[in-house]
Amino acid sequence: MRTSTTRRALGAVATAALAGALALTVSGSVQAAPKATTPGFLVAKDMPQAAGNFWTAGSVTAGAPESDPFCLEKVLPAKGTTWHRQFGTDLDTSGVQVSVQAASDADAKKLAASAEASVAACAADWLRATPGGTASWDDYGRIAVEEGARVIGVATSIPDSGPGVHLLGIGRDGNTVTIVTWGQLGNLSHAPVAAFKKTTTTAVNKLR
Numbered sequence: 029m030r031t032s033t034t035r036r037a038l039g040a041v042a043t044a045a046l047a048g049a050l051a052l053t054v055s056g057s058v059q060a061a062p063k064a065t066t067p068g069f070l071v072a073k074d075m076p077q078a079a080g081n082f083w084t085a086g087s088v089t090a091g092a093p094e095s096d097p098f099c100l101e102k103v104l105p106a107k108g109t110t111w112h113r114q115f116g117t118d119l120d121t122s123g124v125q126v127s128v129q130a131a132s133d134a135d136a137k138k139l140a141a142s143a144e145a146s147v148a149a150c151a152a153d154w155l156r157a158t159p160g161g162t163a164s165w166d167d168y169g170r171i172a173v174e175e176g177a178r179v180i181g182v183a184t185s186i187p188d189s190g191p192g193v194h195l196l197g198i199g200r201d202g203n204t205v206t207i208v209t210w211g212q213l214g215n216l217s218h219a220p221v222a223a224f225k226k227t228t229t230t231a232v233n234k235l236r
Contacts, residue, residue: 064109064129066088066090066111067111067127067129067204067206067234067235067236068234068235068236069088069111069113069125069127069231069234070085070113070115070125070208070227070230070231070234071085072084072085072115074227074230074231075115075123075210075227076210076220076223076224076226076227077223078121078220080119081117081118081119081121082117082118083115083116083117083121084115084116084117085113085114085115086113086114086115086116087113088111088112088113089111089112089113090110090111091110091111091112092104092110092112092126093112093114093124093126097124097126097196097207097209098150098182098194098196098209098211099146099147099150099182099194099196100143100146100147100196100207101146103139103142103143103146104126104128105128105130105139108128108129108130108131109128109129110126110127110128110129111126111127112124112125112126112127113125119212120212120213121210121211121212122210122211122212123208123209123210123211124208124209125206125207125208125209125231126206126207127204127205127206127207127235128204128205128206129203129204130203130204130205131203132203133175133202133203135203136200136202136203136204136205137175137200139205140175140198140199140200140205143198143205143207144178144180144198147180147182147196147198148165148167148180150163150165150180150182151163151164151165151182151183151184154182154184158184158186160186160187161184161185161186161187162184162185162186163182163183163184163185164182164183164215164216165180165181165182165183165216166180166181166216167180168180168181168195168221168225171197171199171225171228171229171232173199173228173229173232173233174199174200174201174202174232174233174235175199175200175201175202176199176200177197177198177199177200177228177229177232178197178198178199179195179196179197179221179224179225179228180195180196181193181194181195181196181216181219181221182194182196183214183215183216185215190213191213191214191215192211192212192213192214193211193212193213193214193215193216193218193219194209194210194211195209195210195211195219195220195221195224196208196209196210197209197224197225197227197228197231199228199229199231199232200232201232201233201235201236202235202236204235204236206231206232206235208224208227208228208231210224210227
């Protein structure tokens with residue numbers, strides 16, 4: 029009788045331990061970090077429109093582009109939650125949007141500041157690396173949207189080659205930073221600044 033009672037007691041303890049382990053597993057899965065949610069992205073019609081220029085948009089893809097956007101080399105984080113979408117036209121105009129979810133608002137603020145500093149220094153950096161070339165840039169100012177955005181233009185040219193002009197918009201909403209680029213042959217006078225500011229505003233508003 030004692031043996032049977034002992035076995036029943038041990039069985040009850042084992043069952044309780046197993047139930048506790050299962051509860052811990054379930055509890056652990058509930059407390060795991062939630063899967064990152066892809067932020068909203070621009071669509072083709074959101075890009076600056078021009079007569080004869082018809083935009084197409086690639087799919088939203090996890091990770092950074094194969095090549096860093098112009099003026100943003102070594103700025104995008106090697107680790108982290110990043111997505112991008114490529115844009116193009118049947119002419120020579122192209123663009124890309126890259127969005128990064130940082131670990132915190134403070135980290136996102138630092139990333140946005142690093143991106144702005146890199147773009148602001150881009151023309152001078154490009155000149156140092158390109159003997160015989162010419163470059164210029166213009167700061168088109170900040171945009172009052174969410175935590176703010178900024179648009180900068182950079183133009184470059186080398187002898188015996190057509191000049192290129194780029195617009196870059198950097199914006200932030202909470203812990204998410206988005207960067208939009210636009211580029212084509214030409215100089216700063218050809219840049220659709222007003223339209224690109226609307227594009228940048230839309231990009232930030234779509235993040236959440």
